[in-house]
Amino acid sequence: MTITVExxxxxxxxxxTPQLLGRLVxxxxxxxxQHAHQADQIMEQALAFLATCAANPDxxxxxxxxxxxxxxTFILYxxxxxxxxxxxxxRFIHHQPDDAPGESAGGGPAATMTAMKRAGYRVDLTLWPHSAKCNQKCSQCHEGCVDST
Structure with a gap:
């Protein structure tokens, strides 16, 4: 018998801090x-993403x-x-453009979402592309940015 504990x-x-979160939002x-209605979710997902980068430095x-x-937005502060x-x-989590995102060694947003879930964070699918779209056109993000150690 296998017992799974979520x-x-x-x-x-x-x-x-709540104060910093409020300033960022x-x-x-x-x-x-144009994204004001999603600002809180955007910042929450950015924090989850950064914490996932911290837990997965390679x-x-x-x-x-x-x-x-x-x-x-966070980098501005x-x-x-x-x-x-x-x-x-x-360590400092660098925001570095990937000059050839289609050739990136990373797994793109689908791999990032999986890593976030494994790290224990909720993934808000309204802010992340679906994996089918990812496989068709994956550029990491609109700037081709990745965490680069």
Whole structure:
């Protein structure tokens, strides 16, 4: 007999202070008004993505286009972003464009979503491309950005 115990989903929002989360969400709403209704989810998924990068330093994980908005926004707050990176990963999580995303060694968003689930984070499918789309046109994100150690 096999007993399966489901691991509780980690809450990515707790990775930063509520005050910083509020500032980041407000910044997304101001800078990306077309996504204002999703700003909270974008930031939550960006934090889950970054925590997954921290837990998988050798994987070339990449965000979806919408999740990348959250990453770009967080990077603007350089002091807080650097502190988060060193606290979560023990290193700076670099945001580096992949100049040839179609030839990337990474598995694209599908692999990233799998890694996020394995790390215990919820994946909001409204912010991530479906794997069928991924296989047809995978560029990691609109900028071809990956975590590069």
């Amino acid at each position: 691991r509780p989903t980690a809450n990515a929002r707790t990775l930063i 407000a910044r997304i709403r101001a800078d990306h008004p 994987a070339r994980l990449g965000p979806s286009e919408l999740v990348d908005i959250g990453w770009h 350089t002091k807080e972003y650097a502190e988060f990176c060193f606290r979560a990963a023990g």
